[in-house]
Amino acid sequence: MKRKYLFEMGACLIVSVMVLSMLSGCISEEKETPAPTTAAPEEKHYKIGIMPFHTGCMWFDPFTAGGYWWLEAHGHEVIVENAEWDSQKMNTILMTWARDPDLDGVIIAALGGQEVITGIRALKDAGKVIILTNNDAGYCPEAVLEVKFDSYGANKDAAERIVEMLIDKYGEPKGTIILGCGDIRTTEQVIRADGYRDVFDQYPNIVYHEIETRMTAEQAITKTSDLLRTLPNVDAVVSVGMLEFMGMINALEREGKAFPVGDPNHIICVGMDTCPSIINPAVKSGIVDFVVDQPVLAYNALAAYYMIEYLNKGESALPKAGDIITPVDVNIKVKPPYEGMDFYIPSDAWAPAEVVDTMEKYGHLWIKTQHRIIDASNVDDPTLWSVITEKITDWGW
Numbered sequence: 345m346k347r348k349y350l351f352e353m354g355a356c357l358i359v360s361v362m363v364l365s366m367l368s369g370c371i372s373e374e375k376e377t378p379a380p381t382t383a384a385p386e387e388k389h390y391k392i393g394i395m396p397f398h399t400g401c402m403w404f405d406p407f408t409a410g411g412y413w414w415l416e417a418h419g420h421e422v423i424v425e426n427a428e429w430d431s432q433k434m435n436t437i438l439m440t441w442a443r444d445p446d447l448d449g450v451i452i453a454a455l456g457g458q459e460v461i462t463g464i465r466a467l468k469d470a471g472k473v474i475i476l477t478n479n480d481a482g483y484c485p486e487a488v489l490e491v492k493f494d495s496y497g498a499n500k501d502a503a504e505r506i507v508e509m510l511i512d513k514y515g516e517p518k519g520t521i522i523l524g525c526g527d528i529r530t531t532e533q534v535i536r537a538d539g540y541r542d543v544f545d546q547y548p549n550i551v552y553h554e555i556e557t558r559m560t561a562e563q564a565i566t567k568t569s570d571l572l573r574t575l576p577n578v579d580a581v582v583s584v585g586m587l588e589f590m591g592m593i594n595a596l597e598r599e600g601k602a603f604p605v606g607d608p609n610h611i612i613c614v615g616m617d618t619c620p621s622i623i624n625p626a627v628k629s630g631i632v633d634f635v636v637d638q639p640v641l642a643y644n645a646l647a648a649y650y651m652i653e654y655l656n657k658g659e660s661a662l663p664k665a666g667d668i669i670t671p672v673d674v675n676i677k678v679k680p681p682y683e684g685m686d687f688y689i690p691s692d693a694w695a696p697a698e699v700v701d702t703m704e705k706y707g708h709l710w711i712k713t714q715h716r717i718i719d720a721s722n723v724d725d726p727t728l729w730s731v732i733t734e735k736i737t738d739w740g741w
Contacts, residue, residue: 387418387419387652387656388655388656389419389420389421390420390421390448390449390651390652390655391420391421391422391423391444391446391447391448392411392415392420392421392422392423392447392448392449392450392451392648392651393422393423393424393425393441393447393449393450393451394408394411394412394422394423394424394450394451394644395424395425395427395434395437395438395450395451395452395453396408396424396426396427396453397427397429397434397453397455398426398427398428398429399424399425399426399739399741400426402619402620402730402733403586403617403640403729403733404453405733405736405739406640406641406729406732406733407453407477407478407640407641407643407644407729408424408644408739408741409641409644409680409732409736409739410640410641410642410643410644410645410689410690411451411477411643411644411645411647411648412424412644412739412740412741413678413680413681413689414644414645414648414649414676414677414678415648415652416681416740417678417681418652420652422741423441423447423741424741425437425441427455429455430455431455431456431459431460434455434456434460434463435459435460435462435463436463437463438450438452438460438462438463438464438466438467439462439463439466441467441472442463442466442467442469442470442472443470447472448472448473448655449472449473449474449475449651449654449655450467450472450473450474450475451475451476451477451644451647451648451651452464452474452475452476452477452481452487453476453477453478453479454476454479454480454481454484455479457479457480457481457482457531458481458482458483460481461481461482461484461486464481464484464486464487465486467486468486473488473651473654473655474486474487474488475487475488475489475490475491475647475650475651476489476490476491476492476708477490477491477492477643477644477646477647478491478492478638478643479492479532480492480706482706483705483706483707484706484707484708485707485708486707487706487707487708488650488654488659488662488708488709489647489650489662489663489708489709489710489711490702490706490708490709490710490711491642491643491644491646491647491710491711491713492643492710492711492712492713493638493639493712493713493714493715494712494713494715495532495535495536495539496535496536496538496539497539497715498536498539498636498638498715499536499537499538499539499540499584499616499636500539500540500542500543501539501636501715501717502539502540502582502614502634502636502717503539503540503542503543503544503582504543505614505634505717506521506580506582506612506614507543507544507547507550509580509612509633510550510579510580510612513579516549517547517549517550518547518549518550519549519550519551519579519580520551520552520553520575520577520578520579520580521544521550521551521552521553521578521579521580521581521582522552522553522555522568522571522572522575522578522580522581522582522592523537523540523541523544523552523553523554523555523582524554524555524557524564524568524581524582524583524584524585524588524589524592525537525554525555525556525557525584526556526557526558526559526583526584526585526588527556527557527558527559527585528556529558530559533559533584533585536584536585536616537554537584540552540582540584552582553571553575555567555568555571557588557591559585559587559588560587560588560591561587561588561590561591561594562591563588563591564583564587564588564589564590564591564592564594564595565591565592565594565595565598566595568581568591568592568595568596569595569598569599572595572596572599572601573599578601578611579611579612580611580612580613580614581595581596581611581612581613581614582612582613582614582615583614583615583616584615584616585615585616585617586615586616586617586619586623588615589615589616589617589623589635590619590621590622590623592613592615593613593615593622593623593626593631593632594622596611596613596631597631602626602631603631604629604630604631605630605633606630610630612633613626613631613632613633614632614633614634614635614636615632615635615636616635616636617635617636617637617638617730618635618637618718618723618728618729618730619730620730620731620733620734623635623730624723624730624731627718627719627720627723628720628723628724630720633719634717634718634719635717635718635719636715636716636717636718637715637716637717637718637728637729637730638713638715638716639690639691639693639694639713639714639715639716640729641689641690641691641727641729641732642676642690642691642693642694642713643713645676645677645678645689645690646669646674646676646694646697646711646713648676649674649675649676650662650663650711662709663699663709663711664699664709665699665700665701665703665709666698666699666701667698667699668696668697668698668699669695669696669697669698669699669711670695670696670697671692671695676690677689677690680732680736681740682735682736684735685726685732685735687726687727688727689727689732690727691725691727693714693716694713694714695713695714696714697711697712697713697714698711698712699711699712700712
């Protein structure tokens with residue numbers, strides 16, 4: 345009996361340990377994966393340039409910071425310049441950087457796309473490593489990688505969610521939509537609008553009226569207000585970009601049609617990009633149903649990681665087409681270097697990221713990050729660029 349009792353006790357202990365191990369595994373999987381933020385003793389230190397469209401900008405400052413903070417935390421020197429939304433000035437800065445013998449690599453948001461290829465080629469000719477983030481530069485074999493989200497896929501996802509909301513309202517996919525197409529001169533915004541069109545066009549009873557606003561709030565207010573007054577019924581207003589979306593929200597307010605979610609008069613309201621003014625408050629109040637957001641803080645962090653890997657190990661360190669990158673695979677987390685910000689950025693919402701073969705079209709591979717859906721449940725997340733950007737006045741460059 346005693347032997348049987350000991351055997352049963354042992355079996356229970358083994359089962360308990362297994363259960364605890366399984367629970368521990370589940371718990372650890374739910375947590376994000378923070379990474380070390382200091383350089384290994386043997387790591388080489390480099391000088392890296394980060395080239396955003398503009399500094400002193402509530403979007404491009406956190407965009408820049410994701411890579412800037414990570415590189416500095418790992419002991420690298422970082423330089424940032426202000427192109428002031430001017431592709432000619434960006435070219436001038438890039439050509440100046442090309443003459444810096446100490447500069448090892450540059451991360452570039454290509455303002456005007458192909459317009460800055462002159463500066464990019466100067467960097468390549470000078471032996472600098474180039475990674476593009478957020479914006480392509482047309483066919484650009486000078487770059488070793490590009491990091492950005494899927495503009496088409498993200499907005500297609502948003503359109504599919506809107507269709508489901510119309511089905512909930514009417515029992516079938518039907519309704520009238522105002523679709524803000526931004527600036528039709530900008531390829532990225534055309535692609536975003538196509539994500540909506542390709543979904544809405546599948547349903548003959550969904551009618552959408554397009555407005556082109558040059559991505560200005562002023563034109564968005566005027567053109568949205570006109571349609572809200574003249575159309576017999578509007579079920580949704582949708583935008584492909586931040587400034588336009590601000591104007592569309594203001595138009596709903598101006599026309600007395602800004603009713604929150606749950607109100608029988610609510611007009612579905614969906615846009616692109618969070619923002620500390622107008623958009624986030626409208627999400628919190630229920631006027632806006634949800635917003636498609638980019639993993640802004642992850643773009644340059646991912647680029648910085650692969651930049652250093654490439655400089656240390658060569659081309660073999662780059663991901664391959666078809667690879668799926670997760671937070672476990674890359675060390676890109678860092679704490680913002682400010683008091684009261686005791687959390688890691690970027691969040692893991694950028695993952696999983698697929699490495700897409702765009703060699704024929706762009707001359708390099710594309711790390712395609714995920715997008716994020718922001719609604720009232722997560723609009724105050726401290727890792728969102730639109731929350732962080734309100735808390736910092738001096739970014740360090």
